Amino acid sequence: MNNKFDLFDILIGNEKDIDFNHKPVIIQGITGSFGSTHTKLMKEYGTNIVAGVTPGKGGMSFEGIPVYNAVSDAVKETKAKISGIFVPAPFFLNAAKEAIDSGIKLLVAIPEHVPITDSLKVLEYAKKNNARMIGPNTPGIIIPETIKVGIMPAKPFVGGSTVVFSRSGTLMYEVSHMLTQAGYGQRLCLGIGGDPINGTNLLEVFDLIREREDIDSVVVVGEIGGDAEEKLSEYIISSQFDKPVVAYVAGRAAPKEKKMGHAGAIVYGNYGSAESKILNYSRAGVPVAKRPIEVPDLLKIKLKK
Amino acid sequence: MNLLEFQGKELLSSYGIKIPRSYLAYKVEDAIVGAKKIGYPIVLKSQLQVGGRGKAGAILKCNTEEELIKKFQELLTKEVNGELPKCILVEEMADIKKEFYLSFFLNRGKRCYSVIASSEGGVEIENVENKVIIDIQNEGITPELVSDITDKIELKGNERKEFSEFIIKLSKLILEKEAELAEINPLALIGNGAFEALDAKIILDDNALFRHEDLKKYEQLSPLETQAKENGFSFVELDGDIAIIGNGAGLVMSTLDMVTDAGGKAGAFLDFGGRATTESIYQALKVISKVSKVKAILVNLYGGIVRTDLVAQAILNAYNDNTIKVPVFARITGANSDRAREMLKESKAKLYNTVEQAINSAVSY
Numbered sequence: 001m002n003n004k005f006d007l008f009d010i011l012i013g014n015e016k017d018i019d020f021n022h023k024p025v026i027i028q029g030i031t032g033s034f035g036s037t038h039t040k041l042m043k044e045y046g047t048n049i050v051a052g053v054t055p056g057k058g059g060m061s062f063e064g065i066p067v068y069n070a071v072s073d074a075v076k077e078t079k080a081k082i083s084g085i086f087v088p089a090p091f092f093l094n095a096a097k098e099a100i101d102s103g104i105k106l107l108v109a110i111p112e113h114v115p116i117t118d119s120l121k122v123l124e125y126a127k128k129n130n131a132r133m134i135g136p137n138t139p140g141i142i143i144p145e146t147i148k149v150g151i152m153p154a155k156p157f158v159g160g161s162t163v164v165f166s167r168s169g170t171l172m173y174e175v176s177h178m179l180t181q182a183g184y185g186q187r188l189c190l191g192i193g194g195d196p197i198n199g200t201n202l203l204e205v206f207d208l209i210r211e212r213e214d215i216d217s218v219v220v221v222g223e224i225g226g227d228a229e230e231k232l233s234e235y236i237i238s239s240q241f242d243k244p245v246v247a248y249v250a251g252r253a254a255p256k257e258k259k260m261g262h263a264g265a266i267v268y269g270n271y272g273s274a275e276s277k278i279l280n281y282s283r284a285g286v287p288v289a290k291r292p293i294e295v296p297d298l299l300k301i302k303l304k305k
Numbered sequence: 306m307n308l309l310e311f312q313g314k315e316l317l318s319s320y321g322i323k324i325p326r327s328y329l330a331y332k333v334e335d336a337i338v339g340a341k342k343i344g345y346p347i348v349l350k351s352q353l354q355v356g357g358r359g360k361a362g363a364i365l366k367c368n369t370e371e372e373l374i375k376k377f378q379e380l381l382t383k384e385v386n387g388e389l390p391k392c393i394l395v396e397e398m399a400d401i402k403k404e405f406y407l408s409f410f411l412n413r414g415k416r417c418y419s420v421i422a423s424s425e426g427g428v429e430i431e432n433v434e435n436k437v438i439i440d441i442q443n444e445g446i447t448p449e450l451v452s453d454i455t456d457k458i459e460l461k462g463n464e465r466k467e468f469s470e471f472i473i474k475l476s477k478l479i480l481e482k483e484a485e486l487a488e489i490n491p492l493a494l495i496g497n498g499a500f501e502a503l504d505a506k507i508i509l510d511d512n513a514l515f516r517h518e519d520l521k522k523y524e525q526l527s528p529l530e531t532q533a534k535e536n537g538f539s540f541v542e543l544d545g546d547i548a549i550i551g552n553g554a555g556l557v558m559s560t561l562d563m564v565t566d567a568g569g570k571a572g573a574f575l576d577f578g579g580r581a582t583t584e585s586i587y588q589a590l591k592v593i594s595k596v597s598k599v600k601a602i603l604v605n606l607y608g609g610i611v612r613t614d615l616v617a618q619a620i621l622n623a624y625n626d627n628t629i630k631v632p633v634f635a636r637i638t639g640a641n642s643d644r645a646r647e648m649l650k651e652s653k654a655k656l657y658n659t660v661e662q663a664i665n666s667a668v669s670y
Contacts, residue, residue, distance in 0.1 A: 034580070090515060112578075115513035116411060117483050120443050123416060151579060153608075168555020169579065170607045194554055196413050196485070223555050226413040250558040253565035254574075257307070257355065261539035261554025261576040263512060264413070269356075269431070291563055293661070 005132055007188075007208045010081055010106045011147055021146050024050040024080040026104075028087055028095050030067060031057050034110075035086035038151050039063065042084070045148045050078040071095075071102040081105040084140065084149045092136065093118040100129045108149045109135030109199060113263075119197040126199065133199025137262070138191035139169035150191065160185015161214060162299065165205050166221035167192050167228070168262070171250060175221050175292050182296035187215050194262030196225070202232045210241060217244040217303055219295055220286075224251030225265040225272040233280035244302035248289045249277045306509045309352040311394050312523050313505030316482065317489075320474045323501045327396040333377045339395040340373055346398045349373065351380050351390035356506075361385040366398070399503055400496035405458070406430055407472065408488035409479040415440055418479065420450075420472070424458040426491035446476040463498060471500050482520060483513035529595055536588045538577050545570025547667055548593040551605040552581050560605040560660060569668035572599045581606065586619035587628070594629045601631055603667045605660050608639010617645035620654045634667040636660040 013020045025042075029035040030052025040063055043049050051066050051074035058069030068074040071083070083104045087095045089111045099107055100122075107126065114136040126133050134141055140150010144157040152169070156177035162184050166172035169191055176189050190205060192198050200208075202220065209215050222229045229249065236245060252274040254260045256267045267273045278288050287298045308316070314324045328339025329352075340347045351363035358364055363385050367373040373395075380393055404426035412419040423436035430436065437457040439450055451472050455465045471492065479487045486508040493503050514521055526534060533540035539554060547569050551557040557576045564571050573596045577589045593602055606616060616637055623629045633654035637645060646656050657663040 089512065113512040115483060115516075116485065116510045117443070117480070117513065120416065120418075124443055166555070168553060168558075170551070170553025171555035171559060174556060174607050196411060197416055201416070221555065223558060228414070231414055248559075250555045250562065252562045253571070254558055254561060255541070255543065258541050259511075259539070260541060260558050260574060265554060265558065290566070291661075292559060293659075 005130070005208070007106075007132075008212070011141070011143055019048070022048045023082060023147065024048050024078045025082045025084060025147075025149055026051045026053060026071070026074045026078065026080045028053045028071065028083055028085045028099065030054055030062055030065065030086070031060070032086060032088075034151075036062060038084075038086065039065065041154070042148055042150075045154050047147050047149060050080055071098045071104065075102045075104065082108070082149060084108045084110065086110050089113040089115070089136075093121060096122040096133065097125055100125055100131045105131045107131065107133040107199070108140050109133055109138060109193070110140060110151060112137045112194070114195065116195070116197055119195060119199070123197065123199055134190065135193040135195075135199055137195045138193040139172060141188070141190045143188055144186050152189070152191075156180060157189060158185040160187060161216045162186050162219060163209055163215050163217070164189040164219045164221065165192055165202060166190070167194055167223050167264070168221060168250065169194075171221045171248070171292065175219060175248065175295050178293060178296050179219065179299070182300070184296060184299060187212075192228075194223075194264055196264040198228075202228045203235050206232065206235060206241060210239075210243070215243065217246070217299060219299065220245065220247045222247060222249045222277060223262065223265050224249070224254055224260065224267050224274050224277075225262070227272065229277035230280045233284035233286065236284040236286065244299070244305070245284075245286045246289065246295055246298045246302055247281050247286050248292055248295055249274050249281075306511050306514070306524060307354045308505070308507040308509065308523055309354065310350060310505055311352055311392075313487075313507040314502065316478065316507060317475075317502050317505055320478045322471065322474050323499055324505075325397045325399050325501055325503065327394050329392055330377070330395050331392045333374055336373060336377050336393065336395050337370060340367070340370065343395065343397045345369060347373070348396045348398055349376055349380055350394040350396060351383065351385065352392050352394055353385055353388050353390055355386040355388050358385055363390070399493055399501060401491075401493045401503075402496060403494045404491035405468070405494065405500070406433070406436070406490045407475060407492045408486065408490070409475055409484070410488070411485045412440065417441065417443070420446065420454065420476070422454045422458055422472070426493070430490065441476070445480050446472065464494060467498070467500050482517065483510045484508060485510055529592060532595075533575065533592050536577075536585065536592070538575055538589060538592065540592060541574040542596060543571045543573060545572045546598045546600045547571050548573040548575065548596060548599045548602045549605065550575045550577065550589050550593060550602065552577055552579065552607060556605060556607055560603065560664070563660065563664050564603065564668065567664050567668045569664070572596055581616065583615045583619045583622070586616055587622050590619065590623040590629050594623075599631060601667045601670050602629065602633045603663060604633060604635035604637065605663065606635065606637045606639070608637060608642070612641050613637045613639045613645040614641040614648060617648040621648060621652060624652050624654070632670060634663045634670070636663040
């Protein structure tokens with residue numbers, strides 16, 4: 001784990017920066033249908049998208065954004081440290097390596113269906129080069145009212161002091177929307193990703209926010225599969241994490257040994273089961289909502305204590 | 306993708322790993338021929354995706370042809386955890402001197418591959434105290450780690466050499482074929498001093514199949530699963546009568562939980578992913594319409610960027626051309642939901658503001 005990595009510094013910087021709250025972002029795969037749709041929406045939201053990359057389409061422009069053939073060219077021109085990667089899964093490994101080689105420090109890996117060995121390779125490469133990957137198979141990351149790099153709709157999110165970490169896209173929108181309606185705005189919402197391997201896992205995102213004074217609580221939207229929630233429970237206990245944490249776990253009624261939509265949402269025996277996660281959470285004093293709508297109520301109780 | 310034992314063994318064999326002599330039989334006649342070639346006694350093994358075959362009595366020893374005929378029929382009709390075998394493996398009885406355990410698996414928590422080895426094989430590894438777990442690099446296992454493993458399970462001489470080779474071959478397989486798991490239990494030391502894989506549990510990464518032409522033959526999808534896959538949907542057929550459709554795996558899972566809590570039984574899980582269009586939702590309804598037991602369709606759609614009137618149009622189209630006849634209970638939020646409501650007013654579809662309302666109506670229907 002790289003302790004020097006500061007997510008907020010990369011995403012928004014600090015008051016002394018001339019581009020404070022306006023950090024440059026590039027989009028890999030900007031001319032694809034998915035990439036172009038969301039580039040428009042991110043730009044509308046206020047994200048400072050300064051360049052796009054599509055091999056063979058260099059010299060073009062999209063929505064006034066210059067397109068380059070190579071990430072290195074885009075980075076040279078713009079000094080961007082953040083890349084939203086929208087390329088199809090088979091091209092992800094090379095796109096991610098190219099980004100890291102070019103000096104990108106935060107890779108937001110949107111594609112679903114990336115092979116596991118490719119994720120492992122990118123993860124290793126990122127670590128060596130002091131870069132961080134969010135995802136793959138993530139909706140992305142949003143600091144409400146400031147920057148979004150990803151495919152989430154704008155409407156559910158409003159600025160505030162809680163944080164949402166989610167293994168699922170739509171549930172992140174749903175739960176954030178419910179929090180917003182209940183008066184709990186968010187300082188940060190981040191999709192961990194629905195794959196078995198996450199570039200930045202739950203423990204690491206907790207480390208990224210634990211010292212921040214502008215964050216007063218954490219909501220974790222989890223699901224069956226793997227042991228991320230179990231490890232998080234241990235972490236909360238052993239590191240004496242002191243911000244209130246509330247959780248939700250999807251997939252209690254899912255059958256075993258079936259992939260429930262996400263590559264990572266699969267239970268083998270008791271490994272990855274909802275019961276195991278809920279049990280471990282309870283040991284760490286984390287209340288688990290039975291339905292998404294209960295999350296704001298549980299948070300309210302936790303915050304009062 | 307979960308390989309059947311005989312498929313896993315075929316893969317092991319292609320890496321030079323020894324497996325017992327065997328023949329695959331779909332009919333009892335094939336089993337008789339195979340058993341004759343091997344020579345009695347033989348073992349019949351149901352080929353199933355689910356675990357726990359041994360305990361469930363789906364692995365049977367036969368000493369005579371008469372016994373084989375009787376037991377073969379018995380196995381063909383024997384369900385294990387709701388699964389019936391499509392075929393049965395006729396295998397020679399191994400002359401076992403000692404049973405070991407070896408597996409390579411994707412360690413999700415540590416984000417690497419790990420290897421587990423033990424000198425106690427043939428039982429569930431979760432119940433074994435005496436085992437070695439070692440993490441390995443993305444490039445594969447090193448000679449030092451191999452030596453470390455064989456030290457810890459206290460192997461010497463020729464056995465150590467043979468076991469080391471076994472580890473290296475399996476390590477090569479898991480990385481080259483991009484498997485999530487390759488488990489050999491038991492891995493047996495047999496009479497002649499060789500190590501043989503008596504069982505094989507291999508799970509391949511579906512997402513890596515595009516670059517493994519040779520592995521595509523193992524993909525066994527039902528016609529409905531194929532149809533769903535071609536449309537980019539995630540689809541799981543279940544036992545109940547309410548089909549659940551939504552955008553996003555987590556959202557559909559959470560809907561499944563709530564339906565179950567409300568006393569309903571889900572008959573299908575379908576996530577049509579992030580790009581909802583009139584056509585994709587129409588195709589999702591088309592897949593669902595072929596699930597026989599379904600009496601109601603529950604749609605849980607978090608709108609966001611999706612225009613809900615396009616969703617309503619898909620439902621209307623599916624009713625108009627008789628693709629679906631059962632009622633749709635839909636929770637749709639997002640842009641243009643008033644217009645969506647207006648469009649579906651005359652149809653068998655009902656729109657709700659909350660998922661709880663939609664579920665209650667679907668369950669009590």
